[in-house]
Amino acid sequence: MDTTAPEQIPFLRDPAKLAILYQCLTVLGVGLLSYYLVHNTLANLERQSISTGFGFFGKEAAFEIGEKLISYSAADSYSRALFVGFLNTLIVSFIGIVLTIIFGTILGIARLSTNWLLAKLSAIYIEVFQDIPILLQLFFWYAFFYEMLPGPRQALNPISGLFLCNRGLIFGVPQSHVAYLYAFVALGVACLLIIFLRKWSAKRQAATGRIFPIVRVSFALFISFPLITWWLAGAPTAMNVPSLSGFNFKGGLSISPEFTALLLGLVLYTSAFVAEVVRAGIQSVGKGQKEAAMSIGLKPAHVLNLVILPQALRVIVPPLTSQMLNLTKNSSLAVAIGYPDFVSVAGTTINQTGQAIEGVALIMLVYLAFSLSTSAIMNWYNKKIAIVER
Amino acid sequence: MVQFERIVPAVVAALCLTAGVAVSGTLADVKTKGFVQAGVNGELFGFGKPDEKGVWKGLDVDAARAVAAAIFGDAEKVKYTPLTAKTRFTALQSGEIDVLTRNATQTLGRDTDLGLDFVQVNYYDGQGFLVPNKLGVKNAKALDGASVCVLPGTTTEQNVADYFRQNKLKMNPVVIENNAELAKAFFAGRCDCLTSDASQLAGIRAVAPNPADYSILPEIISKEPLAPAVRHGDNQWKDIVNYAVLAMIEAEELGITSKNIDEMMTSTNPVVQRFLGVTPGNGKALGLDEKWAYNIVKQVGNYSESFERNVGVSTPLMLKRGLNALWNQGGLMYSPPFK
Numbered sequence: 046m047d048t049t050a051p052e053q054i055p056f057l058r059d060p061a062k063l064a065i066l067y068q069c070l071t072v073l074g075v076g077l078l079s080y081y082l083v084h085n086t087l088a089n090l091e092r093q094s095i096s097t098g099f100g101f102f103g104k105e106a107a108f109e110i111g112e113k114l115i116s117y118s119a120a121d122s123y124s125r126a127l128f129v130g131f132l133n134t135l136i137v138s139f140i141g142i143v144l145t146i147i148f149g150t151i152l153g154i155a156r157l158s159t160n161w162l163l164a165k166l167s168a169i170y171i172e173v174f175q176d177i178p179i180l181l182q183l184f185f186w187y188a189f190f191y192e193m194l195p196g197p198r199q200a201l202n203p204i205s206g207l208f209l210c211n212r213g214l215i216f217g218v219p220q221s222h223v224a225y226l227y228a229f230v231a232l233g234v235a236c237l238l239i240i241f242l243r244k245w246s247a248k249r250q251a252a253t254g255r256i257f258p259i260v261r262v263s264f265a266l267f268i269s270f271p272l273i274t275w276w277l278a279g280a281p282t283a284m285n286v287p288s289l290s291g292f293n294f295k296g297g298l299s300i301s302p303e304f305t306a307l308l309l310g311l312v313l314y315t316s317a318f319v320a321e322v323v324r325a326g327i328q329s330v331g332k333g334q335k336e337a338a339m340s341i342g343l344k345p346a347h348v349l350n351l352v353i354l355p356q357a358l359r360v361i362v363p364p365l366t367s368q369m370l371n372l373t374k375n376s377s378l379a380v381a382i383g384y385p386d387f388v389s390v391a392g393t394t395i396n397q398t399g400q401a402i403e404g405v406a407l408i409m410l411v412y413l414a415f416s417l418s419t420s421a422i423m424n425w426y427n428k429k430i431a432i433v434e435r
Numbered sequence: 436m437v438q439f440e441r442i443v444p445a446v447v448a449a450l451c452l453t454a455g456v457a458v459s460g461t462l463a464d465v466k467t468k469g470f471v472q473a474g475v476n477g478e479l480f481g482f483g484k485p486d487e488k489g490v491w492k493g494l495d496v497d498a499a500r501a502v503a504a505a506i507f508g509d510a511e512k513v514k515y516t517p518l519t520a521k522t523r524f525t526a527l528q529s530g531e532i533d534v535l536t537r538n539a540t541q542t543l544g545r546d547t548d549l550g551l552d553f554v555q556v557n558y559y560d561g562q563g564f565l566v567p568n569k570l571g572v573k574n575a576k577a578l579d580g581a582s583v584c585v586l587p588g589t590t591t592e593q594n595v596a597d598y599f600r601q602n603k604l605k606m607n608p609v610v611i612e613n614n615a616e617l618a619k620a621f622f623a624g625r626c627d628c629l630t631s632d633a634s635q636l637a638g639i640r641a642v643a644p645n646p647a648d649y650s651i652l653p654e655i656i657s658k659e660p661l662a663p664a665v666r667h668g669d670n671q672w673k674d675i676v677n678y679a680v681l682a683m684i685e686a687e688e689l690g691i692t693s694k695n696i697d698e699m700m701t702s703t704n705p706v707v708q709r710f711l712g713v714t715p716g717n718g719k720a721l722g723l724d725e726k727w728a729y730n731i732v733k734q735v736g737n738y739s740e741s742f743e744r745n746v747g748v749s750t751p752l753m754l755k756r757g758l759n760a761l762w763n764q765g766g767l768m769y770s771p772p773f774k
Contacts, residue, residue: 096548108592108600111608119596184616190624210583210626290674292570292627293607302625304611380587383611383620392521393587393610400551401525 086402091402099329101398108393110385112301123394131411137386138302138373138415141311144330146365148312149319157326167320174317179375187382190302197293206286208294215299216399217286224278228271236268239263279405303384307376318367326361327353358430366423370416387411461672462722463663465533465627470512473499475534476613477517480638481746481754482538482558492516496538497741498557498663500734501679502534503598505727510734518611520587524549527666534676535664538632540590545664553662554677555684557598557738558746559758559767561655562594563633565640568648570627575654579604584617586635594657618642626705628652634746634754641751653758675721676772682728685710685770686737688761693736696729710773717773728773738768 056062091098106126108121114132117125155167174182191211195201200210207219219225246257288296330353338352379386388408395404465471475483475495483493491513500510517530527535528550539545539558541553566572577599584593587610599606609626611617618639621629629639633655640649663680665673686692689707692697699707708714711729718725735741742759746752760766 095751100613107596107609109606110733119600153733186620188623191620191623196624211623239628256550293582312683380610380612381616383609383617387612389587389612394519395591396587397590399524399545432691 051255054065071304071338073230073367075426090402091375093168095399099400099401101394101400101403104398106394106397108397110390111383112304112385113353122258126390129406130385130387133390134373134379134386134387134411134415136400137307137311138376139383140371141308141315141376144308145260145348145368149316149368151325152316152320153323153327156320157327163318170316171320174313174323176268179310179314180378181383182314183306183340183378183382187312190306194302197289198295199290200239207296208287211300211302212293213301214305215287215294215297217284217297219281220283220285222279222281222283228275229279231270232267233272235266238270239266242266248250248360289371294326301384303367303382305377306382307384307386309380311372312374315368318368318371322361325355325364326359330356353429359427362423362427366427369419369423373415373419374412408419439549445530459564461533461669462675469507470514471499471503471506471534472514472516473528474516474518474523474535474537475499476537477515478581479538479635480641480754481634481750482638483515483517483536483655485624491569492745494558494741494745495538495661495663495668497683497745498536498680498734501683502676503732504730504734505679505682505721505723506673508724508726510730517529517716524551524664527664529684530666533665533672535704536635537646538661539664540632540659541662541664542590548669551664552667552673553664554673555663555680555770556660556767557680558661559630560590560634560659560661562630562657562659563636563655564652565621565629565631565636565651566627567624567651568650570630572652575652575656578606578628580607582607582609582625584611584621586614586617587612589609590659597657614639615763620674632661633670634661635753637746637754641753651772665764671722672702678721679731680728681770682710682731682773683738683741684761684768685773686728686732687768688763688770691732691737693733696732700729706773 050292052101064275087097102124103122105119106121106123108126109119110117110126110129113129114135114136115129117129152167152171154161156171158164160166193213194209195209197210197212200208200212202208208215211418242257242262243259246259250256285295285296334352335348338348343351345416376386377388380389380392391404391408396402444643473496474494478484479493481493483491483495486492489593496513496515499515501594503512504510506512511596516526516539518526518532518535523535523537523539523623524545527530535551536557538558541556545551548551549682564575564578572578578599583595583606585595585608592608592610595608607622610625611620617629620626620641621639629636631639631653638712640646640651642694643649643675663676689699689704689710691707691710696711700713702708702711705714709717711727712718712727717726718727721727736744742756743749745756748755756766758767760768762769
């Protein structure tokens with residue numbers, strides 16, 4: 046029996062130690078390179094007497110923004126102006142993503158439909174919208190709105206309190222009243238109740254096999270809670286109706302043609318890609334699965350919901366995430382059609398302050414933050430629906 | 436893609452800054468290269484835009500050609516870089532171009548924070564409003580609540596916001612990056628008025644489906660001295676660009692044109708002799724050939740010739756001299772003596 050200790054491996058021949066050494070060297074190299082770039086940039090800016098830093102944040106922005114979700118005027122600071130732009134990007138991306146998923150899923154399922162006309166129409170739609178650059182589509186929709194619709198003085202008025210013109214879609218909203226706040230709270234309560242009910246019904250079904258009509262009950266709760274609260278709080282019906290005054294409508298809410306064109310362009314374009322993702326997901330589920338489900342007597346809706354979709358989603362979610370990121374990033378094309386998104390506001394800021402490097406860094410940071418948080422949420426969801434391996 | 440068009444130059448500029456840029460010695464660099472790299476508008480008729488044959492034309496283009504004529508004795512030795520309002524200063528700072536002749540307004544902030552030096556103004560402009568006649572608006576105070584089409588990346592957005600604030604009026608800006616797209620939206624009635632420098636308004640009106648349907652309101656709400664710019668810190672280069680522009684103004688005042696210049700060479704007027712280099716001195720002082728001013732006027736023309744050729748009343752822009760007339764004719768164009 047050999048009792049001598051195993052021979053010491055020389056450092057340079059030990060792959061484990063070498064790997065650590067190489068990684069240290071790489072980190073050092075990257076660190077030195079970034080130090081060099083940052084230091085050199087600062088030195089050159091200094092030498093050319095260009096001021097640097099984020100000191101401009103607190104200065105008065107002195108420019109107006111066309112659309113804003115929070116109150117803003119030219120007297121506010123650059124940081125608030127940038128925040129307005131940030132929210133504009135956020136809202137268009139969020140609504141865009143929700144609509145894209147709904148519309149894309151419908152399209153994807155339609156393409157697999159046994160109805161020949163439906164399948165072909167869907168296929169044509171997907172091919173056409175996938176192949177036209179998004180920028181052209183945006184220009185088209187924007188031009189469509191401002192060329193086709195009349196001016197505010199000749200606005201279309203299909204139903205009372207709703208106007209459609211080249212300044213956008215303007216409609217009446219209920220006059221603010223405390224009853225709406227209560228109704229909103231009631232809606233939240235209803236949502237919590239529905240979540241609780243779903244869990245309870247799933248547990249009960251697992252234990253006893255009895256099925257609870259969860260969809261119908263949820264729907265009833267969702268509608269009735271806010272409605273009853275609103276009625277109990279006095280049922281206010283006063284409306285804030287828009288009226289033409291001077292150049293434009295005053296009162297009511299308006300959705301601008303820029304926002305609509307951007308949203309429409311993004312949704313129609315990205316939906317075509319999402320449809321293909323959904324189709325691929327559904328086709329990835331073996332035919333035998335469907336046949337087996339049908340043979341044990343499940344209804345078609347149950348076959349889709351309980352057998353096909355849970356398996357298809359595993360294939361759908363990762364590429365769907367990247368489509369959601371694409372939509373968010375493409376929303377920066379807004380500047381081409383006059384929607385004041387983050388890039389547009391940051392662009393104005395860069396130009397007025399001359400802080401190009403800071404401004405571009407900020408744009409990159411914001412889009413990175415958007416992308417990383419979308420990815421994080423989708424990765425969490427993906428993990429949740431992934432195959433649980435035992 | 437628009438976003439790349441916007442961001443890439445800035446990033447490239449950032450990288451260029453890291454590479455280190457020679458601040459002094461621009462003249463030597465230009466002579467080695469054999470041409471002047473000029474940043475121009477590229478889209479603005481009358482100031483900097485290639486004509487249908489691809490030949491660059493415009494008041495700003497002429498300023499760049501004057502610089503080339505002064506240095507090389509050949510006004511054609513210019514290469515043009517079309518720049519957007521947003522990328523223009525970065526392109527100059529990073530050394531991508533030698534001189535910026537792109538209807539840029541001289542301001543204190545740009546002179547200091549951006550590390551630039553502006554030279555002699557080659558066009559005195561001011562911001563105004565273009566409105567469709569059918570709106571019935573006679574002055575800018577009547578624009579309360581109006582949708583205003585604005586081209587971004589200039590002092591324009593700030594000026595118009597300031598004006599509406601001062602007069603306690605409300606506005607609703609629609610900011611579109613591309614000149615042509617903005618004009619299209621305006622002509623289709625998306626906005627009640629369009630605001631920009633008056634010279635640009637004239638250019639935009641010239642391409643309207645029916646120019647007579649639009650008018651420029653009387654109010655001029657800002658001062659826009661448009662001047663070529665160079666990097667801060669190279670005084671010799673700044674002098675050359677400055678006096679190249681001034682030479683065109685001085686030539687107009689002395690009555691020298693591209694047509695009569697060869698006769699003027701025999702003039703007995705000592706001022707003219709000094710200007711044209713018959714009596715040497717000016718060229719040496721600038722580090723140029725003594726015939727530098729002769730070459731500018733011979734090849735580019737004097738200021739009046741350049742103005743009338745590019746933006747004057749006989750062009751589609753139909754601009755009058757106004758503030759841009761010589762000082763002794765009621766304008767602001769004034770050159771220091773060439774001696």
